[in-house]
Amino acid sequence: MTKEKLGILILENRDQFYRIARxxxxxxxxxxxxxxxxxxxxxxGIGSLSDDEHAKTWFIRILINECYLLMRKNSxxxxxxxxxxxxxxxxxxxxxxxxxxxVDHLPADEQLAVNLFYMEGYRISEIAAMCGVPENTVKxxxxxxxxxxxxxxxxxQADAEQE
Amino acid sequence: MNMNDLKHRDLRMxxxxxxxxxDLVKKEVGYLPEYDKKKENGKIxxxxxxxxxxxxxxxxxxxxxxxxFLVFGLAAALACGGIVSAAVIKGMQAQKKGNYGQEITFYPxxxxxxxxxxxxxxxxxxxxxxxGVTYEFFSGKAEFTKDGKNMDLSAILFSLDPxxxxxxxxxxxxxxxxxxxxxxxxxxxxxxxxxxxxALQTTAAQTEAEQPEADNVPxxxxxxxYYPEVHAAMQLYAGSxxxxxxxxxxxxxxxxxxxxxxxxxxxxxxxxLVLSDETEVEETAEGDAAATEAAVISGRKPGDQSSVETxxxxxxxxxLNAPVTLDTVLSNVxxxxxxxxxxxxxxxxxQFGVVNPLSTLLGDNGKLKADTxxxxxxxxxxxTKNTVVSTDQVPLKFVTVDLTYxxxxxxxxxxxxxxxxAYYRNADGSDYIAPKExxxxxxxxxxxxxxxxxxxxxxxxxxxxxxxxxxxxxxxxSIKAGESRTVTIxxxxxxxQLSHMIVVVGGEGNESEGSYSLGLS
Numbered sequence: 221m222t223k224e225k226l227g228i229l230i231l232e233n234r235d236q237f238y239r240i241a242r243x244x245x246x247x248x249x250x251x252x253x254x255x256x257x258x259x260x261x262x263x264x265g266i267g268s269l270s271d272d273e274h275a276k277t278w279f280i281r282i283l284i285n286e287c288y289l290l291m292r293k294n295s296x297x298x299x300x301x302x303x304x305x306x307x308x309x310x311x312x313x314x315x316x317x318x319x320x321x322x323v324d325h326l327p328a329d330e331q332l333a334v335n336l337f338y339m340e341g342y343r344i345s346e347i348a349a350m351c352g353v354p355e356n357t358v359k360x361x362x363x364x365x366x367x368x369x370x371x372x373x374x375x376x377q378a379d380a381e382q383e
Numbered sequence: 384m385n386m387n388d389l390k391h392r393d394l395r396m397x398x399x400x401x402x403x404x405x406d407l408v409k410k411e412v413g414y415l416p417e418y419d420k421k422k423e424n425g426k427i428x429x430x431x432x433x434x435x436x437x438x439x440x441x442x443x444x445x446x447x448x449x450x451x452f453l454v455f456g457l458a459a460a461l462a463c464g465g466i467v468s469a470a471v472i473k474g475m476q477a478q479k480k481g482n483y484g485q486e487i488t489f490y491p492x493x494x495x496x497x498x499x500x501x502x503x504x505x506x507x508x509x510x511x512x513x514x515g516v517t518y519e520f521f522s523g524k525a526e527f528t529k530d531g532k533n534m535d536l537s538a539i540l541f542s543l544d545p546x547x548x549x550x551x552x553x554x555x556x557x558x559x560x561x562x563x564x565x566x567x568x569x570x571x572x573x574x575x576x577x578x579x580x581x582a583l584q585t586t587a588a589q590t591e592a593e594q595p596e597a598d599n600v601p602x603x604x605x606x607x608x609y610y611p612e613v614h615a616a617m618q619l620y621a622g623s624x625x626x627x628x629x630x631x632x633x634x635x636x637x638x639x640x641x642x643x644x645x646x647x648x649x650x651x652x653x654x655x656l657v658l659s660d661e662t663e664v665e666e667t668a669e670g671d672a673a674a675t676e677a678a679v680i681s682g683r684k685p686g687d688q689s690s691v692e693t694x695x696x697x698x699x700x701x702x703l704n705a706p707v708t709l710d711t712v713l714s715n716v717x718x719x720x721x722x723x724x725x726x727x728x729x730x731x732x733x734q735f736g737v738v739n740p741l742s743t744l745l746g747d748n749g750k751l752k753a754d755t756x757x758x759x760x761x762x763x764x765x766x767t768k769n770t771v772v773s774t775d776q777v778p779l780k781f782v783t784v785d786l787t788y789x790x791x792x793x794x795x796x797x798x799x800x801x802x803x804x805a806y807y808r809n810a811d812g813s814d815y816i817a818p819k820e821x822x823x824x825x826x827x828x829x830x831x832x833x834x835x836x837x838x839x840x841x842x843x844x845x846x847x848x849x850x851x852x853x854x855x856x857x858x859x860x861s862i863k864a865g866e867s868r869t870v871t872i873x874x875x876x877x878x879x880q881l882s883h884m885i886v887v888v889g890g891e892g893n894e895s896e897g898s899y900s901l902g903l904s
Binding site for chain 1: 394395396397400401403404405407408411412413415416417418419420521523652692694705706800802804838840
């Protein structure tokens with residue numbers, strides 16, 4: 221793959237990469253750092269990309285690694301205003317704000333799996349490859365996330381009916 | 384609301400971040416390339432016709448792709464396939480490749496250059512299903528359940544670009560049959576493949592008599608049905624437990640139509656996402672991979688303290704909106720040749736609908752059966768298949784560990800989720816594979832009874848379902864502030880895996896603080 225093509229791929233998929241970075245990291249500043257590091261590593265490693273067809277998945281794998289590295293470095297230092305994560309940037313008036321809020325409260329690994337599967341539409345095997353974990357771990361994370369969200373949404377609906 | 388509603392989320396990179404990204408790309412490339420600024424989730428780069436054949440990829444890691452999806456323009460299709468004119472060929476066509484390959488091509492009915500909208504909405508109804516089976520759609524994928532358990536059956540609806548033909552190459556095909564699905568082209572495939580990795584995995588639909596052994600390769604059934612009027616297709620998967628005529632009947636009685644205004648529709652999956660190559664992605668950040676794996680094996684020993692994040696309810700059973708952190712200790716590691724650690728009533732349990740009922744693992748002498756390790760030579764699925772070149776017998780063991788959770792949160796907790804996984808790693812952090820040295824005659828292994836080569840989920844836990852919530856049973860009903868509760872968890876492992884066994888508490892697999900090397904020999 222040429223550098224130009226890689227540059228185009230990165231720029232044209234920036235929104236997706238942003239969403240993935242925010243799934244793991246809870247603020248724009250860290251997401252920007254992770255994406256920047258991933259871009260630098262991707263260009264330096266472009267020679268090892270043997271198949272253009274998988275370039276996006278390859279880049280996402282690098283991005284996820286950078287996100288986890290940054291998360292480990294910054295553990296315990298999440299700015300208070302960013303605790304609510306991406307939901308803070310969603311419009312509270314939308315019908316799905318509670319769902320987004322619930323997803324944002326999931327642990328990073330579960331949130332990432334949920335976003336990659338339901339929002340970005342990747343398959344279990346792809347998510348496993350990108351995250352570097354077995355497929356069964358991805359399934360377990362999705363299952364746990366669904367259990368938590370199901371409880372959260374069920375309680376939310378019950379509250380709404382009572383009001 | 385359901386998980387499907389996550390698609391409505393429209394998060395975009397902020398403009399200032401985009402500007403920074405452009406500067407970075409410009410620095411790397413030497414100039415800012417022209418790109419489509421409005422494009423979202425851009426499709427995977429199309430292969431050109433000349434590289435179409437090279438889309439077949441075989442990797443030596445055992446995780447080779449079952450299929451390769453090629454997308455090429457009509458002009459390229461004309462050049463490659465010797466097709467006289469696009470107007471002649473239409474519908475869904477299948478062509479045999481090698482001994483076991485089938486290339487399936489979807490030809491659009493019109494080529495007016497209209498792009499299929501990525502958010503095409505359709506309605507879908509399965510007008511025939513076996514008794515007691517229900518379904519639910521999640522982002523273009525239908526999951527089928529019976530008696531609350533997932534069936535070995537799923538369906539994906541995906542969009543097709545009406546301006547271009549698209550092909551998919553299926554591998555390991557033993558039998559194929561065209562059929563009519565209510566006026567639509569249908570294709571049935573029967574495939575067998577000795578996949579390495581996970582061992583026996585059963586669902587509620589499979590009985591003890593149907594347990595596949597190492598030399599009894601389960602087959603899967605794949606059905607494609609083409610709906611050109613909505614620029615879409617369905618890919619239906621079924622395991623061997625569902626009879627062929629039932630699978631065909633389901634496909635023939637599936638009705639799909641474009642959603643009308645006001646109708647609740649299903650968003651189609653993108654063809655790129657649905658049918659991408661499953662080949663393992665090369666890892667270029669080797670340092671990061673090593674660091675990740677080292678984190679799993681450089682953990683604690685039994686008796687050491689760790690902490691895990693989990694979810695719980697408060698004393699009144701209300702959901703807490705943030706995870707809680709509990710102090711955790713793993714201890715009391717035991718290895719059994721039988722299931723004496725498991726109460727009789729739990730031996731017929733079907734944990735997560737994945738692991739076999741434990742009782743099926745006992746021999747007539749009341750001891751665990753010997754496991755079989757199959758050494759597999761990989762094929763490409765087109766001309767050759769994965770084949771077993773030799774097998775070894777190895778004793779199967781049941782390993783239990785106690786996990787003690789202490790609640791130092793300052794508040795009483797109820798309905799606390801717990802989870803653990805087992806990994807098998809060499810001292811350098813790489814996956815432990817098999818006791819037999821590789822001599823070039825085999826590429827990978829498969830175990831019949833132990834969970835998988837390098838990983839194992841919980842096979843049993845001592846805590847029963849709590850609050851009657853039917854929540855998978857891995858919940859502790861309550862831990863008061865300042866108190867502790869202990870659960871016992873069981874894993875299936877072969878004797879050769881024991882010395883490589885690491886239990887990770889919390890189930891994160893790579894970063895959990897609760898990583899324990901069991902120190903078994």
